[in-house]
Amino acid sequence: MFFTNLRRIIQSGFIGFWRNSFVSLSSMLIMVVTIFVVGSLNFVSVLLAETLENVRARVDINVYLVQGADEEGIFAFQERLESLDTVEAVAYTSREQALIDFRASQPEFNEAFDILEENPLNASLNILATETSNYEEIQVFLESDAALDAEGENLVEYSNYNNNRLVIDRLTSIIESTRRAGVYTTAILIVLSILITFNTIRLAIYTSREEISVMRLVGASNTYIRGPFVVSGIIGGVFAGTIVLMAFYPLTLWLGPGAESLFGSINIFDHYVNNFFELALIFVGTGILLGAISSYLAVKRYLTY
Amino acid sequence: MIIFDNVTKKYSENLPAIENIAFGVESGEFVSIVGHSGAGKTTVIKLLLAEERPTEGFVFFDKIDVHNLRKNEINMLRRRLGIVFQDFRLLPYKTAFENVSFAMEVSERSDEDIELDVPYALELVGMADKAESFPNELSGGEKQRLAIARAIVTQPDVLIADEPTGNLDPVNTYEIMQILKKINSLGTTILLTTHNKGIVDSLGKRVITMERGRVVRDDKQGRYII
Numbered sequence: 001m002f003f004t005n006l007r008r009i010i011q012s013g014f015i016g017f018w019r020n021s022f023v024s025l026s027s028m029l030i031m032v033v034t035i036f037v038v039g040s041l042n043f044v045s046v047l048l049a050e051t052l053e054n055v056r057a058r059v060d061i062n063v064y065l066v067q068g069a070d071e072e073g074i075f076a077f078q079e080r081l082e083s084l085d086t087v088e089a090v091a092y093t094s095r096e097q098a099l100i101d102f103r104a105s106q107p108e109f110n111e112a113f114d115i116l117e118e119n120p121l122n123a124s125l126n127i128l129a130t131e132t133s134n135y136e137e138i139q140v141f142l143e144s145d146a147a148l149d150a151e152g153e154n155l156v157e158y159s160n161y162n163n164n165r166l167v168i169d170r171l172t173s174i175i176e177s178t179r180r181a182g183v184y185t186t187a188i189l190i191v192l193s194i195l196i197t198f199n200t201i202r203l204a205i206y207t208s209r210e211e212i213s214v215m216r217l218v219g220a221s222n223t224y225i226r227g228p229f230v231v232s233g234i235i236g237g238v239f240a241g242t243i244v245l246m247a248f249y250p251l252t253l254w255l256g257p258g259a260e261s262l263f264g265s266i267n268i269f270d271h272y273v274n275n276f277f278e279l280a281l282i283f284v285g286t287g288i289l290l291g292a293i294s295s296y297l298a299v300k301r302y303l304t305y
Numbered sequence: 306m307i308i309f310d311n312v313t314k315k316y317s318e319n320l321p322a323i324e325n326i327a328f329g330v331e332s333g334e335f336v337s338i339v340g341h342s343g344a345g346k347t348t349v350i351k352l353l354l355a356e357e358r359p360t361e362g363f364v365f366f367d368k369i370d371v372h373n374l375r376k377n378e379i380n381m382l383r384r385r386l387g388i389v390f391q392d393f394r395l396l397p398y399k400t401a402f403e404n405v406s407f408a409m410e411v412s413e414r415s416d417e418d419i420e421l422d423v424p425y426a427l428e429l430v431g432m433a434d435k436a437e438s439f440p441n442e443l444s445g446g447e448k449q450r451l452a453i454a455r456a457i458v459t460q461p462d463v464l465i466a467d468e469p470t471g472n473l474d475p476v477n478t479y480e481i482m483q484i485l486k487k488i489n490s491l492g493t494t495i496l497l498t499t500h501n502k503g504i505v506d507s508l509g510k511r512v513i514t515m516e517r518g519r520v521v522r523d524d525k526q527g528r529y530i531i
Contacts, residue, residue, distance in 0.1 A: 001413050019398040211396050211397065213394075214394045218384070218408045219381065219382070219408075219412065224411055
């Protein structure tokens with residue numbers, strides 16, 4: 001009997017969705033708006049994350065090592081740095097490489113370097129932190145005994161952290177604030193959209209309250225009354241999610257290049273194409289959850305004995 | 306079969322809807338409960354359907370205290386009571402066939418039973434040719450006949466008709482009463498509430514008269530006397 005009841009509930013849900021088309025359509029349209037908000041926030045958060053990541057990747061510090069430091073000691077120091085959780089990558093530039101790079105970038109100084117008998121440039125380590133807020137901690141590490149070689153000599157001549165400190169602090173603050181604002185805005189917009197959807201579906205089901213009372217009086221169980229409404233809600237959610245998924249194709253195609261040049265990060269159309277199935281799951285899943293939970297709660301109100 | 310044991314229902318402290326109601330209904334009886342609007346007829350029905358709880362007293366159906374039942378037991382009780390309302394209360398997005406079959410579906414009857422019994426119930430109330438019509442395509446009389454088909458299709462022990470002819474013209478009223486009498490003759494207990502004197506007088510059956518929430522008369526072959 002369980003499967004017979006399930007079939008009847010699903011069938012009744014489909015029929016109710018189709019025959020009560022005006023109410024179904026209005027609930028579905030509100031769900032489209034909500035899922036669209038969720039989808040837009042997804043794209044915005046991807047853009048934001050990519051932009052912040054780009055900014056973060058451009059912030060680094062250079063540690064200039066003392067002249068005469070042997071490479072074995074430098075590599076050991078590099079390894080110690082790389083083992084820190086706060087450090088994402090450490091790149092070593094030898095004195096010779098530094099000179100080659102300098103000559104290539106500043107050819108007008110080549111004659112001056114030719115006159116010099118010795119390479120005046122220091123070897124350096126370029127450090128990229130996992131978060132911009134970690135640089136202060138890394139600087140403390142650089143000033144600790146960890147920067148000493150096997151003979152107890154300090155390997156670090158100086159780092160440019162203190163020169164860049166103001167910029168790093170400001171960027172850290174901007175990145176943190178932007179992330180926080182993004183999370184709060186996303187949460188508020190999602191909650192508002194969900195509340196609007198809940199209330200719209202509640203109003204839609206309010207029009208069926210007489211129908212529900214009749215079902216109760218003929219002895220229908222709560223599951224049997226609620227089931228078709230939940231199924232209708234799920235159908236509406238699936239349609240709404242699919243509509244939003246389709247709507248984002250032309251939208252991201254149109255907005256992609258503009259957003260890419262504006263934010264200097266990824267093309268959102270590429271994000272749409274590359275994450276199509278994930279987005280489909282998010283949109284349709286959101287629709288199903290919204291439709292099912294809203295309908296469930298809305299009907300519950302009329303199921304008192 | 307049905308016993309109201311000194312039942313009082315108060316919606317507000319000083320104004321009881323019904324007070325010390327006590328009567329019984331035997332299986333197979335046709336009982337009319339009459340009285341002016343506000344006499345308490347509908348409250349009696351609601352108490353029997355466990356839609357309302359009594360403030361005092363007990364309501365028994367088949368020796369079961371109706372208000373001592375759990376939720377799923379209330380559903381089972383309601384499946385044994387067919388009900389017809391003055392305002393029909395049909396399911397608007399279901400066809401006539403589906404309205405009737407719904408009552409069988411909630412009673413967990415098989416598809417085969419539904420295919421067999423629904424046409425029979427529709428035939429019994431003269432609605433076989435309207436099986437695919439929606440309620441908004443039916444006249445008042447047809448809606449009420451459909452409501453009766455829905456109420457009887459599960460072969461309930463009692464058919465409760467709450468002012469079933471209140472919205473109908475004399476011709477439809479007569480037809481509905483003929484259907485109710487026919488159903489009663491097939492063995493179903495009928496509990497009819499009405500304030501239509503003509504109907505009650507023509508039935509020549511038991512009449513319980515209510516006034517201001519109290520039973521003032523209970524005649525075996527009564528008439529509408531207020």
